[in-house]
Amino acid sequence: MRTKETWFTVLMEGLAKFPPRPTGAGEMFQLFRDGEPRTRASLVAETGQSRSTVAARIDALCGIGLLVPAGEASSTGGRPPSTFAFDPSARIVLGVDLGATHARIAVTDLAGTPLTVLDEPLAISDGPDHVLGWVADTAHKLVAQAGRDVTELAGIGIGLPGPVDHTTGRPVNPPIMPGWDGTDVPAVLHARLGAPVLVDNDVNVMSLGEHATVCPEVDDLLFVKVATGIGAGVIMDGHLRRGAQGAAGDLGHVTVPGAEDIPCRCGNTGCLEAVAGGLAIAQKLRDGGATIAAAPDIVDLVRSGDVAAGQAVRQAGRDIGTVLAASVSLLNPARIVVGGILAGAGEHLMAGIREIVYQRSLPLATQHLRIVPSGAGSQAGVIGAATLVTEQYLAPPTVDALVSSQEDS
Numbered sequence: 001m002r003t004k005e006t007w008f009t010v011l012m013e014g015l016a017k018f019p020p021r022p023t024g025a026g027e028m029f030q031l032f033r034d035g036e037p038r039t040r041a042s043l044v045a046e047t048g049q050s051r052s053t054v055a056a057r058i059d060a061l062c063g064i065g066l067l068v069p070a071g072e073a074s075s076t077g078g079r080p081p082s083t084f085a086f087d088p089s090a091r092i093v094l095g096v097d098l099g100a101t102h103a104r105i106a107v108t109d110l111a112g113t114p115l116t117v118l119d120e121p122l123a124i125s126d127g128p129d130h131v132l133g134w135v136a137d138t139a140h141k142l143v144a145q146a147g148r149d150v151t152e153l154a155g156i157g158i159g160l161p162g163p164v165d166h167t168t169g170r171p172v173n174p175p176i177m178p179g180w181d182g183t184d185v186p187a188v189l190h191a192r193l194g195a196p197v198l199v200d201n202d203v204n205v206m207s208l209g210e211h212a213t214v215c216p217e218v219d220d221l222l223f224v225k226v227a228t229g230i231g232a233g234v235i236m237d238g239h240l241r242r243g244a245q246g247a248a249g250d251l252g253h254v255t256v257p258g259a260e261d262i263p264c265r266c267g268n269t270g271c272l273e274a275v276a277g278g279l280a281i282a283q284k285l286r287d288g289g290a291t292i293a294a295a296p297d298i299v300d301l302v303r304s305g306d307v308a309a310g311q312a313v314r315q316a317g318r319d320i321g322t323v324l325a326a327s328v329s330l331l332n333p334a335r336i337v338v339g340g341i342l343a344g345a346g347e348h349l350m351a352g353i354r355e356i357v358y359q360r361s362l363p364l365a366t367q368h369l370r371i372v373p374s375g376a377g378s379q380a381g382v383i384g385a386a387t388l389v390t391e392q393y394l395a396p397p398t399v400d401a402l403v404s405s406q407e408d409s
């Protein structure tokens, strides 16, 4: 008689003996994304496919430019075998990071390495015509500076400082972007640059940038932005998770216990953002007699050693920690990264968050959990925006489609 245990044992032994193998050219290409060159023989061993299949797939991947010959491997005798490697310079990508008052644009290669970068003050409130016109003009200029042509663009990734419907690329009621609601950002830029355009909100783009530049080996990560607003990007199994409507990670409007009488700009009361966001902390400090206007002033005050400001930020950290503790129980991330302008207030914010998350989560979920400030530099936004494109462009279905269209032509 086969018990559950015996069929399970058989299954596990079978999987150990015959692990799932990459099948098509697109799947095989994923092996090369670690940057290591490989020989045909090593791919036969790695994929379990026949030598002729491997040779055909290498030819196909070389045909679309994603693989290039990378010299010869050392040999134990006879003719040394040829090696092949991913060529990130095959195409270029445009990464665009638009903030409330600044814009940064980079031309990168397919590995997300910036080739040229430009950083300029630009008000998002100037509206889509002006801002997207500037993006297109600047893109043409930067691509030429990099010695490339816009026809080589694999795609354009853009992060916007407001809610975006990622499937259409249109902003949805963005509070600090007058005139942008419903703008067809992909259509406007595609008309000027002729490449696919992917749009997402700034928090998701920052999460991708942090993941790509600081901790690509961490598969399960929450990136929390603490600024005027509070939001999070959710990376699970190595991929950004947006949820059914793209609203995953919107922590700012989760209710904080004990704050039911505090109104929030969303129309509800007791939201995390209304209690622990930059505006809320600034108001609290003004009520205590401090003369500050916005989030950067809070950071300055904390850094100058102001006790009340330090305490206010620490309490904000505890409130954020309360909401994050629930997220830790739900998602079991390996790392929580804290970014946004208030992360610049240093240990006070981190200490408040850590205090509550470690206290309120079960030991199994926090055993290896690290809660750290963002380590990505100022280019994380543009690299994250470029990653929006490369995640799609280098994925197996796209690579297979490129191979098919090459074979048909």
Ligand SMILES: [Zn+2]
Binding pocket: 252, 253, 264, 265, 266, 267, 268, 271, 273, 274
């Ligand atoms: Zn709210």
